[in-house]
Amino acid sequence: MKVNPVYKREITVNSRSIRLPLILMVFNGILALVALLNMYSMTAQVEMTAEIQYGSFLELYAFASGIEFVMILMVVPALTAGSISGERERQTLELLLSTQAGGGEIVAGKLMASMHSVILLLISSFPVMTLSFAYGGIHLEDLLFLFLHFLAVALLAASIGIFFSALCRKTTTATALSYGTITMLVGGTFGINQFIWSMANMGSSGYLIQVGGLGSQVNSGGFLYLLLLNPAVAFYQIIRSQTENQDNIASVIQWFGNRPSNLVLDNWILVSHVLWVAASALLLAAAVKRLSPRGRRWRGK
Numbered sequence: 001m002k003v004n005p006v007y008k009r010e011i012t013v014n015s016r017s018i019r020l021p022l023i024l025m026v027f028n029g030i031l032a033l034v035a036l037l038n039m040y041s042m043t044a045q046v047e048m049t050a051e052i053q054y055g056s057f058l059e060l061y062a063f064a065s066g067i068e069f070v071m072i073l074m075v076v077p078a079l080t081a082g083s084i085s086g087e088r089e090r091q092t093l094e095l096l097l098s099t100q101a102g103g104g105e106i107v108a109g110k111l112m113a114s115m116h117s118v119i120l121l122l123i124s125s126f127p128v129m130t131l132s133f134a135y136g137g138i139h140l141e142d143l144l145f146l147f148l149h150f151l152a153v154a155l156l157a158a159s160i161g162i163f164f165s166a167l168c169r170k171t172t173t174a175t176a177l178s179y180g181t182i183t184m185l186v187g188g189t190f191g192i193n194q195f196i197w198s199m200a201n202m203g204s205s206g207y208l209i210q211v212g213g214l215g216s217q218v219n220s221g222g223f224l225y226l227l228l229l230n231p232a233v234a235f236y237q238i239i240r241s242q243t244e245n246q247d248n249i250a251s252v253i254q255w256f257g258n259r260p261s262n263l264v265l266d267n268w269i270l271v272s273h274v275l276w277v278a279a280s281a282l283l284l285a286a287a288v289k290r291l292s293p294r295g296r297r298w299r300g301k
Contacts, residue, residue, distance in 0.1 A: 005101055006109025011116065020117060023079075027071055027121055032128050035064045039131065058243040061132035065146060068125055069153070069235050072118065073186070076154050077178040079117055080161030082171035083110040084287070089171060103291030107284055110162055118154040122147050142242045149238055152273050153231045157182060159280035166287035189226040190233075196220040197256040219257020225264065227255075229279070234272040 014020045038060050084106070087093040096106055132138045160181050164174040200218035227233045264271050 004105060004109040004112060005099075006096070006106050007112040007116075008109075010109060010113035014113070014117070020120070023075060023117070024120065024124055027075065028124050028128065030071065031064060031067055031125055034067050035060060035128050035131055038063050058132065058138065061129070061138050062239050062243050064129060064131070065235075065239055068129070069150065069232075072121070072150055072154055073157060073182055073231070075121070076114065076118060076157035077161045077175065077182060080110065080114045080158045081165050081175040081178045083114070083162055084165040084291070085168055085171045085174045086165075088169060097291065103288045106291060107162060107166070107287050110165075111158055111284065114158045114161075115151070115154065118151065118158075122150055138242065146238060146242070149235065149269075149273075152276050153235070155280050156231065156276045159283040163283040163287045166290040185229050186232045189230045192226060193220040193223050193256045196223050200257065219259050224256060224259070228264075228268070228272045228275050231272075231276070234269050237269055 042060065084093065087096060097103070101109075126143075129143055133140075157178075161174070161178045164177040164181075165171070168174040168177065197218070197220040200220065259265075
């Protein structure tokens with residue numbers, strides 16, 4: 001089976017560098033420290049009250065998962081934002097493009113190398129995440145589904161980083177734009193809905209602004225569907241369904257005003273992941289086009 005040469009080169013370079021082992025050590029060190037401190041506080045509370053509330057032990061799983069989710073969003077752009085712009089800064093990009101490896105093979109190799117690192121992070125974090133198994137309430141399939149969600153989040157973040165890395169000449173610019181885009185997806189989509197919903201409530205109280213078309217039951221209207229692009233919302237829904245045994249979509253329907261259920265709201269997590277994959281494909285295709293001869297001429301190399 002033919003191996004992508006760019007991927008093979010990246011893996012070889014990473015295996016000889018201290019960067020990836022250092023990321024693994026810091027990533028799992030933070031995750032283990034937070035998980036152990038959280039476990040210590042819960043066991044200390046049990047010793048003081050002499051009451052065992054097994055529901056509280058699920059907080060360990062939710063808390064550790066939240067830390068891992070945040071760190072993935074922070075680590076992946078750092079791994080990918082310099083993947084192509086770094087080659088340009090080292091003046092090796094033109095050399096790569098002059099070989100039999102085209103733009104598509106370069107982008108695919110960079111993406112595969114970054115996802116390889118993410119998979120290593122997830123596998124190495126497995127022992128910490130399984131601490132919750134000691135108390136029950138979480139099953140192996142729940143953890144595997146959460147890891148699949150993390151892979152989808154990593155794919156989206158990696159695609160954003162590779163896109164800006166291909167678009168920008170400087171790694172610092174690509175990194176700033178990558179983190180800015182992820183911030184907009186996580187915080188911006190939520191802020192827009194909060195603003196629209198607040199204005200709708202003002203309109204229902206006597207002002208001229210009204211959104212949603214539901215009479216007195218105002219909401220943020222179609223802006224709610226911007227949250228489909230928000231990785232944090234899907235993560236919250238998954239953790240809530242795994243730890244609270246409730247309908248995993250009810251909370252989204254109630255956010256920013258009540259609204260009737262529909263096909264998208266009933267399948268929120270699935271639709272979110274499909275949109276992320278589609279957005280990742282578009283970003284990667286744009287990166288490949290940027291590396292084509294016509295795209296490089298248009299951007300002045």
